[in-house]
Amino acid sequence: MKTDHNKNIETLKELIDSKDLIPNVSVDCTIFGFHDNILKVLLLKYHDLNLYSLPGGFVFIDEDLREAADRVLYERTHLKGLFLEQFHTFGRLDRTHNNVHKTLINNKGLDVPKDHWILQRFITVGYCSLIDFTMANTFPDAFNESCAWFEVNKLPQMAFDHDRVIAEGLEYLRKNIDTQVAASNLLPEKFTMKDLQSLYETILGEKFRRNNFQRKILSTNSLERMEKLFDGSANKAPYLYKFIKK
Structure with missing residues (x-):
């Protein structure tokens, strides 16, 4: 357990010190899953916090937005070549008011300058996918203790504005259902x-x-x-x- 804790701290330090990421920009994936007439969404639970988030991540300097979204999707499901569409950009001034990054850093006892980009406002680009949730294994990362499917009408407490991201993603899915269903191989x-x-x-x-x-x-x-x-x-x-x- 202590080894995992130390590994999480080192991973967070590497993220904070990285010069390979685009500051203040991220991607978030609303990965909807369908099976036996149930619609779910894939969520991650943060370590030591009663908060959940969508699978997301920062964007590397030499990486397209779509490549970043594909990478996030693969890291969480180990599936490649899935239908994935950009549906909205989220940039409200207060969207990262409950900044989970700040809480994680404080909990790990790390000293980070107040003006560091990881503590500032973030603009995120939302991507939408629809898959059979029984076909995908799920994999948490160093910052999350679990990665699991939740019914879209029974969501837990969400970090950032991810409840809004899910609602917008579901609305996009419904408006484009003909294309999404045809391409999803469900x-x-x-x-x-x-x-x-x-x-x-x-x-x-x-x-x-x-x-x-x-x-x-x-x-x-x-x-x-x-x-x-x-x-x-x-x-x-x-x-x-x-x-x-x-």
Whole structure:
């Protein structure tokens, strides 16, 4: 335990002293996870604090914003090549008023100048992803004791303005649900209209009449109808569909 504590202090010192990071800029990823009609978001819990945050990090001088977001996503899930979109920049003056970095530094007994960039205002760029949360392992870092999935309507106490980031990310996901669902690989290559409707209802938080949903989805011309699914039951066999690649 003492070894982990010392390692955390050394990691924090390296971060504070680093000359390879862009000051006052970060990326935060709202990694939404779906499975069995439940929508969750990936959160980290800080050591010795009853506060949670989104997976995020600072940006290296020689790194694109998108590269930084991809790196954060990989560090927390060990998944590569996932669909990831930038959805908003967060720059309110008071967004880092409850500065967790300052609390962590004080708890570790480190001496940091008051004008150090890590203690100042931060602007963060939000990225959004949608995955099957059962397919991803989760990995905390040196500053966090856990990395776990939480239902989007049952969030714990969040650090910074990350409750707002999650709300904005969810709104973006809902407004762009057709693109997000098609690119997320949440469904098998061939799926029924019922499968797709359940996914939409979970993300949007509302129920649809079957006929109305099917009419709306088919009007987008994003699906190709395949063969029927015969499962041996007495019910009418539903058609299978797949997304048309664009």
